[in-house]
Amino acid sequence: MKPATAAKKLGVYLPATPEEFQSAALTRDEVDALRADPPAWLVDLRRNGPFPRDVVAAKLGISRSALARSGVSDAMDAEEIGVLLADPPQWLTHEREVHREVLAEEARLKQQ
Structure with a gap:
């Protein structure tokens, strides 16, 4: 899926995500893996924003x-x-x- 769709599913603001997230297409399994075991940048974005x-x-x-x-x-x-x-x-x-x-x-x- 497109990075914008993945960001929406994860509830994060796309421009605040790392460049590698913004430039790569993700599979559903990869998004599910990010939900199950979020990296530090995702935890920080969910806690402190910026929020969409x-x-x-x-x-x-x-x-x-x-x-x-x-x-x-x-x-x-x-x-x-x-x-x-x-x-x-x-x-x-x-x-x-x-x-x-x-x-x-x-x-x-x-x-x-």
Whole structure:
């Protein structure tokens, strides 16, 4: 599979991965091996980032669309996310509420 697909499956930001990962195609077995026994660079990326947009959104409790609406276009690391969570700006508080409402509505519709 392409490096971008492998990075997505591993939940890491592709530009932050080592060059050999970015330039080589990986098999499913190789990706599974990275999941089972991650090298130090993968452990560090998963712990400290930078994280891809979907991971940033999940850590902040908002949607990816909310990131775009708020002007967040780059990947964020754990420290940047921590700063936002420690003292949430108004946009983050608003987007979290919107996200909770959307999830509640989706759950309600699923029960019907």
